[in-house]
Amino acid sequence: MPTPATAAVSIDTLESVFSEMDTIGVKYGLGAKAQYLDIDPSKIPAIDCSGFVRYAIYKATNGKLTLPDGSQAQREWCEKSPLRKLADYSDVQAGTQRSLYVAFIKPWTNGCQAVGHVWFVTKLDADDTPDTMESHGGVGVDSRRWDYLTLKRQVYSCYEIPVV
16 A cells, blocks of 8 residues: 555645535435545445545545545554644644645544544645534535534544645
8 A cells, every 4th residue: 555655645636526516415324435536426325434434535536545444443543653743733724825634533532432534635826724624414415614513523534645
């Protein structure tokens, strides 16, 4: 499996995949995954948070990067990778250029219960307020402000992802 340093993410492709899934209304389903990573987004009726992150990264690296399945396995993968870990989640708003981050909520930590969460945070430029790209319970593929109270309160770790 290539490391993130050798598989930069096309943020344009990632945003396109997210936009298509959001527009067609892909729902959230606990444990739901894309049947195949090369499947068209319109063929995915439901997806959970880690399934969305895994699928979107695969698409946005043109198949060069396949993350493990499950938010905690993805967090552990990031911990072992050369990705830059942010000192504080609020650092996602400090960038002056187009940026991409992946953030995690760890089960049984910071008030979280048994199920964790993973999501992307994007920032377009210095004047942009960061937003999420995620699949979350009760909604599905959706975007929220980066500082949505539950995310900000329960975030465990956040990593910057190289982009092209």
